[in-house]
Amino acid sequence: MYNSFEKLPEEKRNLILRISIEEFVQNGYYKASTDTITSRAGISKGILFHYFKNKKGLFLYLTEHTRDMLEQKTRLEMEKLREDDYFERIKKMMIIKYRIAIDYPLETEFATKALLMPPVEASEEIAALNSKYMAKYREKSMQDFVYDKKLLEKLPLRMAPEKVIEVSAFILEQLGAKYFEKYKSQGENKNFEGFIEELDFLNNIIKYGVIEKNRPTQ
Template sequence: MYSAFEKQSQEKKELIMNIAIEEFTLNGYDTTSTDTITSRAGISKGILFHYFKSKKNLYLYLVNFCIDLLTEKTVTAIHALKSADFFERVKEIYLLKHEITGKFTKETQLIADAIMSPPVAVQKEMQQIIADYYDTYAKEFKFEHVYLKELIQIDKLRDDITVEQVIEMTMFISEQLGNKYQTLYKNNQYDFFKEPDPVVKELNDYLKIIKYGIYKEC
């Protein structure tokens, strides 16, 4: 569908995408003007629509691009982690995600807005994008790359605690914490990009509670 755009030079593609992402994150989908995008990018409106056919397609292309970009950066960084402690690894993964979003603020903003407050024009498509993402990065992926059971000190576990329970508990708390701050962000009560510390501290506090609650007393 986007073959005409993909044939362009990398420099030209990056220019158009960076400007479009900036406009969508700054103004929102409905009030973003393709005239402004084309004027800033130095191309005609006819060329933009030749590449994407519509404003809707441009937006969806950018959302998919940003998801793929941040996912690739995150997975690569996760594979480079060397922590031998289960809970330290979970915390390190959270921190590296924050580091990556800090480097790609506009891309992260676009994804966050598209997922939490999808424009009416693309709601159906966003539901499918989200479903496809979670199909790919569901529990199996997290068990293989994030919550590594081999890092749990099994010999030190309390007799009434299993490895599976530790993983499920940690995953549940991490996800609920993420949901909490997403809701606050959506309601304009919290800005993760400006105030990451509260999330980091709360996650660290919960991980300490789990860690020192599952192991036998020395």
């Protein structure tokens, strides 16, 4: 469907992608201007629509492109994790995700908004893309790399391992979102020290909140 676009030289292809992502992130789907995109990219609107058919087609392509790119980069790093300690593993996972988010802030913001707040006319296609994505990675879920239930089963927990995973994932994902928003508002200040400090604090709250007192860990 996008063969003509994907046959372009890499430099030109990346230019169109970058400008398009910037336009949608800065102005939202409905106010994003294909005139602005084509003017900045040095192409005609006819050529843009030849590549993507229409504005909706461009948006859908960008949704799949950004999500695949971020997911691949994240998985490559997470597959290297070898820590046997669950809490150390989830800490390193959050550092990986935060670094990737601030290295690719526009792509991260675009992918997040597209999946959580898709435009009405593209909602069915976005839902289908999400289903396709989930099926693609079902056998290699994030839990296989990070949220490993086996690492928790040897600990004296107050609750089921599944509940610990649910709680820790929710709390730490909220932390990541908080610092990503801070990074967007502060520009180049990546604030790694503040992020790590709060990450350690919350990770310890989770750890000592779910492990029973007076029972040694193995």
